Each structure stands twice: as C-alpha cells, then as structure tokens.
Amino acid sequence: MPVSPDPSEKFQTYAHPERLVSTAWLEEHLDDPGLVVVESNEDVLLYETGHIPGAVKIDWHTDLNDPVVRDYIEGEAFAGLMGRNGIARDTTIVLYGDKSNWWAAYALWVFTLFGHEDVRLLDGGRDRWVAEGRAMTKDRPNREPVEYPVVARDDSAIRAFKEDVLAHFGKPIIDVRSPEEYSGERTHMPAYPEEGALRGGHIPSARSVPWARAANEDGTFRGADELATVYREDAAIGDADDVVAYCRIGERSSHTWFVLTHLLGVPRVRNYDGSWTEWGSAVRVPIQTGAEPGDAPLR
C-alpha cells in the first residue's frame, strides 16, 4: 500500500511532485506502515555513525554493484537485498544520503532498473536532516524480512551503453562533471583521482551542466522554473524528448537523471553509467577537448 505523497507546495511545480519528500514530512511519517527509509552514502561507514531512526543502509559498491563484472546485480540478488531489508514490491522507499544525495539518487536509479515503483528522494538529503537537528540514532532497525519477487533488470528504458550513446548523436547529451573534467584538463574530478580515464575531454556535442546547478546551497533542489532555465535554455535541451546524461561513473548523472525525469518531466532520459571512465578509455570513440561542446559526429 503506497504512502500518500508529501503535499508540500514547493513540489507541486515539478512534473512528478510525488518523487520528493521534505525533511518535515519524513519526520512525521517515519512510522508509517509501508514506508522504508534507505540511506545510501559515498562513505561506507557514515550510516554507522548515526542515521535517521528506522533507516536501513544500502551501499552502492557492496550491495548494488556486481562484485566481478562492471554491472549491477541481477534480479535474484536484488530480491534478496530488498527482502532482507524489509522492503516489499509495493513498499514506499524514501532514499537519502551524503553529498547532496548523489548516491541516494544512484540507488534510486538502480531500484528503477528493477521497476520498483514508489521510490522517492529526501529533498536536501542527509546534510539537511542533520542541519535541522532532527533525530539520529546508531540503533540498527529490526526489520522483519519479507518476500520480494525476482524481477529481471530492465536496462532498456533508463540506461545507456556506449553503443547507445554513439547512436544518440544529434540529440541532447549532458555532461555532469566539473568544468575541468569537461574541457579535458583533468580526467577525474578534483580530489577523486583514482577513477581516471586514459584520455581527457567530453563526448562531442555534450553540454556541460555540473550537477550542482540543480541544487540550492542547502542541497535541496532548485525550483522548476530555475531548473527549466538551466537545462532547457542554458543546456539547450529545449523540448527534447530523449536525453542522455553522463559523468565519471554514473553517480552524479543519476542526480541529473532524477532532475530531468521526475522534476522536469523529460519523457526519455538515460543515464550512461559507463560514463567517462569507459568513454575516455575506449578505442576510437570521438572526443572533444576544450570548453566548447563541438559538433555531433556524422554517422
């Protein structure tokens, strides 16, 4: 039984207001049956230092990634993960995390690959909850395991592979990395050197919109009008109905995927999770350096 959405006025301007909840709303609904809060962080230990009461922890590395192949887990492992954490197929999931919800958005995107319907983000993420002095605990919740069906992962709708990006030329591509990564001055974001690529630059024709342009200072999402200006005008996606976003490994672009899909209502948005760590090391794919997007190669 899905939990009714957060009616906050701010969210009503978005294409899919039910995809966000505010910290105040979540505090009131923590004990709602049918709602599970999931914390997903970059830092694998942050949850252990304290989390929202009742929240379970799902880690992008150790839970969502296949340990051998560079891919996500399959249906069976996903069903086990969900069931173990007390999440049923019709559970309302509220995700939150550190770094303005990068990893929470990434987890939300992976959950969507498995078609979990009711997934929402906590506007402002972990930092906002903490900054507002709301309750935190170190107690791990005792969630009764439940049955979660084995559902095949569907990569076709919201995930792009390298070949898909090559076939997408001529339609909008958004590069979510820092300006230095985009221009090719560096192949990794400042302070993240370990996930570099062999070449620097960006996918030709991709527009640079660092993920943070979607967020206010406090990590909450900007209003719908501001988002429309950033993406539809500045990044010139206009009324495009088919957009690809990428970053370094697909986590920051999950944040942008969320914005384009759920807040702006772009019909088809795919996250290229291979992102620059694949493209920048792949043989004979076109690369553009410098601050200009460059032209889409003729196919």
Add this chain to the structure above:
Amino acid sequence: MTDASSPALPPSLAEIRDDFLELGESDRLQLLLEFSEALPELPERFRDHPELLERVEECQSPVFIVVEVDGGAVAVHATAPAESPTTRGFASILAQGLSGLEVATVLATPDDFPFELGLTRAVSPLRLRGMTGMLARIKRQVREAAAA
C-alpha cells in the same frame, strides 16, 4: 596472510591487521569505525597551520597528513572531517600504527598493506585505494624529512 609472506610488516601494523582478520566482515566495519573515532587530534602546532599539511588527493574526502621525524622516530598526524568516517578510520590506522616507528621500518612497510586488512569486500577495493595513497604520501614525507 602470515608473517612469513610479509616479513616487513611492523609489529604494530601486524597487530592491527590481526585484530581485523579475527573478526567477521561486518564487525570489521565496526572496528574501522572505532579507529575513526580514535583518530588522535592534531597537535596544537599544526591546528592553525593547514598549510603545513598535505592533502591526500587519492581520497574522496578531504584528509590532510603531516609527518615529523624526531631523533629517527616517525610521528604521523592526520585530520579528516567527522562526515568522512571511512577516511578517518584509514588515517587513524596509519597514524597509530606508524607513529613511534623508526624511519627504515616505516619505509619498509608494504605498499599494499591496506589490502591485508580483510576489508576489500566490506569497504570495496576502490575505497581502499585512498588508504594506499595515504600510505604512499606518508612514506614520501618520511623520506624527505629523514633526508633533510
């Protein structure tokens, strides 16, 4: 991992390694958290002088280290924010495990020591690379300080 396969591991680090390996995987995370909480504060002379500390670029979170060599003995200091407990834990293991050792002993520490802690699955190899970077920078600073 036995002592025979890593003869250069100083007893202090070997003890930390053994403490980790004795535990099940989820308890290892708990121990890393305890290390994170036990990261010694920076000595006062460094607290107001961030320019004396070196940023560990390999880490995803801001962590800064500084090494001193006094009378042949090494002291490792580090600071990292509370919101980055994993990074703090790594720094704490190295600061506690290497401080007090002789220069040659620190320099002989195997570069892949972080991968001996049994954290590869619980923490992920990617995150452990941050600790490898930290160790490499500590050794370089020790080398420079010893040569000075």
